[in-house]
Amino acid sequence: MSIFTPTNQIRLTNVAVVRMKKGGKRFEIACYKNKVMSWRSGAEKDLDEVLQTNSVFINVSKGQVAKKDDLSNAFGTEDLNEICKQILAKGELQVSDKERQSQLETSFRDIATIVAEKCVNPETKRPYTVNLIERAMKDIHYSVKANKSTKQQALEVIRQLKESIQIQRAHMRLRLLLPVKEGKRLKEKLKPLLKVVESEDFDEQLEMVCLVDPGCFREIDEMIRCETKGRGSLEVLSLKDVEEGEERLE
16 A cells, blocks of 8 residues: 655755744745845845745644645735745744754854954953953843844944943044045034044145044045045045954954
8 A cells, every 4th residue: 555645745854944924824934944044134045045945834844735725815925935035034933942042142152252343442442352242241131132133233232231341342443535625624524523533644635544433434434425526535444443462353
């Protein structure tokens, strides 16, 4: 006697499931592990690299495929690729407790690493070690948020850590070249955005070397381009203002 798998069942292994409830029903898609977050961050753009199959299920583990009518009623379309994209974007990634804990620990370390790379002690101008940042994050009871990128969370951590330790974003060192006509006027407009002016040379054009907060870079760049109609320029000399011997943390 032959044994067969019913046509509405598909067996998959080593699968990451993304689940979404819509129209009163549960829908699931089967994805490759580590690809879901790559898709959501924009790093992966090929849907075929994310999905093990473009079928939509009501239960991946049992291989039960969703009915076309249910999909059409819930999503307003029978286009499986479009439905899979919706579930990928808004669905909940199902992981085991062990996997979730491992992901949280990895993200916690990644956030601490970003903070250590981008910040310094304002008194010594030296960066903190990743281990010290991790301890400080634990002291303020920081909890990793699965729905936010590590970069977004690193900015949150920096703001929160300012209440418990001496920390600030490391400065960028820039060289500004401004035409003579606009130089003096533009210098006054730029002043509030410049932390330290290290040197200033007014010859055929105004050349300034200065330190700025990284968050001001775009505003300074746009101001120079607009005010000088493209005749001024901005050059990044270094991404961080740190003491000699600490550049290894760039």
